[in-house]
Amino acid sequence: MDGIHDLGGKQGYGKVRYTLNATAFHNAWEMRVNSLYAFAVRSGIFNMDEYRHAIERMEPAHYLTASYYERSLTSLATLCVEKGVLTREELESRAKGAFPLASASAAGRSNSPTRERFKPGERVRVKLDFVPGHIRLPAYVRGKVGVVVGESPAYPFPDAHAHGIHSEDEPTYDVRFQAQDLWPNGCDPALVHVGIFQSYLERAS
Amino acid sequence: MPDQDRVVFRTASVEERVDAIQAALDAKGLKASEAVDELSHKAQEEWIPRNGARIVARAWVDPEFRRRLLANGREAALEMGFPMPKHHRHLVVLENAPKIQNVICCTLCSCTAFTLIGLPPDWYKDLQYRSRVVRESRTVLKELGLDLAPDVEVRVWDTTADTRYMVLPERPANTEGMSEDELAALVTRDSLIGVARL
Numbered sequence: 001m002d003g004i005h006d007l008g009g010k011q012g013y014g015k016v017r018y019t020l021n022a023t024a025f026h027n028a029w030e031m032r033v034n035s036l037y038a039f040a041v042r043s044g045i046f047n048m049d050e051y052r053h054a055i056e057r058m059e060p061a062h063y064l065t066a067s068y069y070e071r072s073l074t075s076l077a078t079l080c081v082e083k084g085v086l087t088r089e090e091l092e093s094r095a096k097g098a099f100p101l102a103s104a105s106a107a108g109r110s111n112s113p114t115r116e117r118f119k120p121g122e123r124v125r126v127k128l129d130f131v132p133g134h135i136r137l138p139a140y141v142r143g144k145v146g147v148v149v150g151e152s153p154a155y156p157f158p159d160a161h162a163h164g165i166h167s168e169d170e171p172t173y174d175v176r177f178q179a180q181d182l183w184p185n186g187c188d189p190a191l192v193h194v195g196i197f198q199s200y201l202e203r204a205s
Numbered sequence: 206m207p208d209q210d211r212v213v214f215r216t217a218s219v220e221e222r223v224d225a226i227q228a229a230l231d232a233k234g235l236k237a238s239e240a241v242d243e244l245s246h247k248a249q250e251e252w253i254p255r256n257g258a259r260i261v262a263r264a265w266v267d268p269e270f271r272r273r274l275l276a277n278g279r280e281a282a283l284e285m286g287f288p289m290p291k292h293h294r295h296l297v298v299l300e301n302a303p304k305i306q307n308v309i310c311c312t313l314c315s316c317t318a319f320t321l322i323g324l325p326p327d328w329y330k331d332l333q334y335r336s337r338v339v340r341e342s343r344t345v346l347k348e349l350g351l352d353l354a355p356d357v358e359v360r361v362w363d364t365t366a367d368t369r370y371m372v373l374p375e376r377p378a379n380t381e382g383m384s385e386d387e388l389a390a391l392v393t394r395d396s397l398i399g400v401a402r403l
Contacts, residue, residue: 008312008339008363009340010336013333016348018348036241064332069219085230138312138363152367174297179340182339186340187340187341189359192342195364
C-alpha cells in the first residue's frame, strides 16, 4: 500500500532532532512495548511482516502524531485483536478509555510468477507494482533502474507473509541507484542502495 | 461491533494502554510480564553498540578477520560471540574509505542490526531522518555534524529487507600501538550508523 509510512524522499519534515549519545528509550513504558511486541513475535502470535504492516495500516493522522513506540503498541494491540488473542472491549475496559487500533487489512499476494536470478553488475528495473496490501518497497524506487551489488539468502516474501498467504522464500538484491535518477535536480548527489525482493524486479536492458 | 456502538468517552493514555495489554496477556496465562523483564534486560545489557565496536576493532587489527567480516558479516559476528536474530539472515558490512562514507537508514520503519549496533536512537526512527537522508544525504550529514569534503562519495543504504548493514569506519590516525580493547573504546554508535567519522 502507498501508505503514510513510506517516507523516503518526502519533503517538509524539517531538521533531524539529533543529539549526541541519543537513547533508544525515554520512558519505561517504551521498553515494555518493545519487549511485548518481541514477545508476541517469539510466541508466534504474529510475524514481523504482519507487525510492520499493522503499523502501516494506522490512520495517517494517528501515525504522524504517535511516537515510535505508540505505533509499535498500536500494531501489537491490533494484531492481538485480529488474531483473537484479546478483544478490543477487554483492552478498553482495562485501559479505561478508547484504544485506537489500525485499519483493516486489504488483500495480499504471493510471489511474482516471473522471477529472475540476477548477478552483481546487472541492471534491473523496479516493477510498477501498485498493491493494496503489504509491500516492502519504498515508492521512491518504483519504475527506476539500478545496478545489482549484492544478493541475500532467501527470506519470506513480505506481501504474502504479512497476510497469511503461502509463498516461496526468495532472495533480495541490494540495488544501487544514482540519487539523481530518483529525484532529478532535486537531491544531493549520492549512491542510494535499497534491499529489493526478487519479485519486485525485472531485467533492464 | 461497529465503532459507533462503542461507548467510550476518552482515549486512554499510552501508558494506560500498555498496562492494559500487558495485564490482558498475563491474564491469558501468556507470561508477558516475565518476557518483559527478560527482553528489557537484553535491550539494555546485551544489544549494545559495544558489540559492533569490538567487531570493528578486531577488523582493524586482524586483516584475515576483516576479510571474513566483509565476505560474511553474520558469520564473522557470530565468531566473536555476537549472534544475530533468526530473521536477520544476512549482515553486509560497509567499508568506509577516505573518499567513501556509508550511512544506513530505514525509510519504511526502523530496521537496524540492533544486536550489534544497539536499538536505534530516537532520531534514527523519527520522520525527519527517514524522509530526508536518502534524498538530502550530504545536507543531513552536515546538520548532524559531519561536513564531508565535496569529493567524498556518499553511499546511503536503506534497510528495506531483512539484510542488515553496519558501517566499518576507518581506523583513526595516531592509534598505532593501541590494544584491541582501547581501539574498541574509540568506536561510537553513530560511526556504526555512518553519521559520524572517528
